[in-house]
Amino acid sequence: MDETTPPEHLNPLERFGRDIRQVRLARKLTQKQLGKATGYSEGYVSKVESGTLLPRPSQKFAKGCDLAFGTGDLFSGMLERIDQGEHPSWFVPYLNLERRASRILDYSTNVVKGILQTEAYAQAIFRSYFSRDEAEVIESKVDARLRRREVFALDSPPILWTILHEACLRTVVGGAEVMAGQLEFLLESADSPNVKLQVMPFSAGAPAASTRPFTVLRFTDSRTVLYTETRVGGRMHDSAQTVDAALDDYDLLRAHALPPDQSVTLIKTLLKEYRA
Structure with missing residues (x-):
């Protein structure tokens, strides 16, 4: 400079x-x-x-x-x-809460949750979403996404419980090599004591609850917030009725998803397919 x-x-x-x-x-x-x-x-x-x-x-x-x-x-x-x-203005309120949450409950339906994305996977996502932006802008967005993982380096990191629909694992983002790297990272994350991972398989049939992705943030002061996102932005919900309904949905999703060990087995199977 x-x-x-x-x-x-x-x-x-x-x-x-x-x-x-x-x-x-x-x-x-x-x-x-x-x-x-x-x-x-x-x-x-x-x-x-x-x-x-x-x-x-x-x-x-x-x-x-x-x-x-x-x-x-x-x-x-x-x-x-x-x-x-480096984040959309509508996402900043969620980001601030994510950094302070004690527990993150997430259900992803099409793509892997941002905090669990690899650099190559995130680059492919942003290149697709922001195809007209310059490379430097894309890199800035990718760096900002990867920095979200810093919450796991805190003295009291949150527990992340994520349910990934099998579609997240089979939707090819960036090519087979990128997907192989992403699945490898998911397997590494599943070994972390702060990450619980389940897969909702196609074989489960019709969704047990919501067909849309959502995230529930829980805090040490017993506060709970629901975050939902659409193509035009995100929204926070804190009414007791709405949050309770989301938690009921999440319980159903957990019950119908594969157990963590079987989820890991499925990811390993898919990883072999991408490597082949």
Whole structure:
């Protein structure tokens, strides 16, 4: 990043890096000193300030800067807004809740849930949905999607229970190689203590409940929220009647889906087909 570049010509991460550098210099700190204060290396700080760190600086670093600089939540809030800017505005309310949920109950009917997508699978999805966008825009969206996995690195990560209709596994996104990689990642995720995975097979017949995808978020304060999505956007529901109906639907779906061990077996079978 050229120091003479006008701010309006910088991308959000370059502006973030420039602001970090300006405050660091005003506080008379070296990159090495800031790195020590935030728990990162001098090289890490240098890449942040130049806007070249990929995929982007961590929230831990941003919060460390706020603490070292005495800037409250300035940089952590700035980084959060950058994240939000890479998602559709209607999705941001869900995203904020997903980061705080203690339990995520998801039913996916056509494509794998975003938080479980591989980079190649997400790229194929976005290239299809946003075929007129430039490659840099697509990559930004992919990076934002992959960063959703950071919730599993929290001290108290959520439990994700996902039911994937078999259509999610058989709909070829990006080709056989991409699908093989996606199924391999699902198998890895199923081994995690924080992920419970079931498959709703075609052989189950007519859906036991909803035919549309939905997600239920549960929180430690006993609050529960339902999220549904259509082609024109997403919607949050918190009325007791609506949420209870969704939970009843989810119980039915879990009862009719394959048990976790049989679900893994089916995914392995399909993986062999894609590899062949």
